[in-house]
Amino acid sequence: MNWSDEAIVLGGRRFGESGLILDVLTASHGRRSGLVYGGASRKKRAQYEPGNSVTVSWSGRLEDQLGRFDVAEASRERGARLLDTPLALKALAVTTSLLREVLDEGDATGSALYGPSLLLLDSLEDEAVWPALYVRWEYGLLSALGFGLDLEACALSGANDGLTHVSPRTGRAVRGSEAEEYLDRLLPLPGFLLDAASPTGPRELAHGLDLTGHFLAARLFASVHKDLPDGRARLVAQMQRAGVIAL
Numbered sequence: 638m639n640w641s642d643e644a645i646v647l648g649g650r651r652f653g654e655s656g657l658i659l660d661v662l663t664a665s666h667g668r669r670s671g672l673v674y675g676g677a678s679r680k681k682r683a684q685y686e687p688g689n690s691v692t693v694s695w696s697g698r699l700e701d702q703l704g705r706f707d708v709a710e711a712s713r714e715r716g717a718r719l720l721d722t723p724l725a726l727k728a729l730a731v732t733t734s735l736l737r738e739v740l741d742e743g744d745a746t747g748s749a750l751y752g753p754s755l756l757l758l759d760s761l762e763d764e765a766v767w768p769a770l771y772v773r774w775e776y777g778l779l780s781a782l783g784f785g786l787d788l789e790a791c792a793l794s795g796a797n798d799g800l801t802h803v804s805p806r807t808g809r810a811v812r813g814s815e816a817e818e819y820l821d822r823l824l825p826l827p828g829f830l831l832d833a834a835s836p837t838g839p840r841e842l843a844h845g846l847d848l849t850g851h852f853l854a855a856r857l858f859a860s861v862h863k864d865l866p867d868g869r870a871r872l873v874a875q876m877q878r879a880g881v882i883a884l
Contacts, residue, residue, distance in 0.1 A: 638704075639696040642666050645754060646689045646711075647737040651677045659685055659706055660737055661693055662754060667747035668740035671695050671706030684708070687733040688715040688758055715758055724875050725761040728771055731872045732757060735775075738866060739782060739857060749781050768881050769829055769837035772845035775853060776830055784808075784856040786848075788831060791815060802826050805851055824848050839883035846873055846882065 644661035647668070652658050657676025662668050671693065676685055684691070690713040697704025719726040732754065740747040757774045760767045779785050785808075790797045792809035793816060801813035802823035813820055825844040828835030835841070850873070854865040876882045 641694040644691055644693045646687055647733045648687050649685055664751045667744045671704050673706050684711045686716040688729040727872050731868045734866050734868055753777050768842050775849035843882040843884050
């Protein structure tokens with residue numbers, strides 16, 4: 638049994654003296670793992686950095702068993718291109734870490750995230766674009782894995798305009814004007830998650846990260862009995878120090 642696919646490297650772990658068990662997100666086969674003989678050698682290490690784009694050929698006896706990867710030369714080494722932009726490099730690390738943590742081996746759902754993840758990773762060289770795209774990517778991650786928010790209409794009135802907050806318990810949007818006595822218990826809803834033309838300034842970005850971070854921790858990671866990776870909190874802290882967000 639064998640197949641070939643385009644993939645994003647998510648990470649790897651050593652196997653024996655020089656082998657590497659490589660984790661990737663593929664375009665058509667979801668998140669997959671495979672053994673790369675000699676993949677842990679110093680000569681090949683750069684090829685398997687998280688965020689790189691590669692073509693993998695998988696072979697094995699059974700689809701649900703660990704097989705072998707033959708990996709073509711990386712077509713795009715993103716980490717190397719971001720060495721002079723530590724914040725973007727951190728965003729790359731967090732993106733691949735989140736995917737690696739929440740996607741099950743062979744789950745076809747992962748393939749729905751391949752295109753959006755590729756778009757995000759390819760935007761990391763543009764500091765004016767990627768922070769808002771990252772928030773939208775986390776929002777999409779929740780939706781793709783069955784933990785999406787309901788931002789279609791106000792939970793109190795049913796109106797579909799003027800939505801300003803989200804209930805941290807239900808994930809439903811509300812109009813702040815109709816929930817004034819509860820505002821301190823609600824999460825601000827940044828307009829750019831509803832309308833791409835809305836501002837994406839430091840405060841809006843901070844509200845977006847608060848919103849998606851809450852539901853990543855309370856719904857997605859809680860469902861698999863894990864904590865949200867520490868790297869995400871460090872990314873938010875770095876974005877604040879850099880003035881990208883304003884808490």
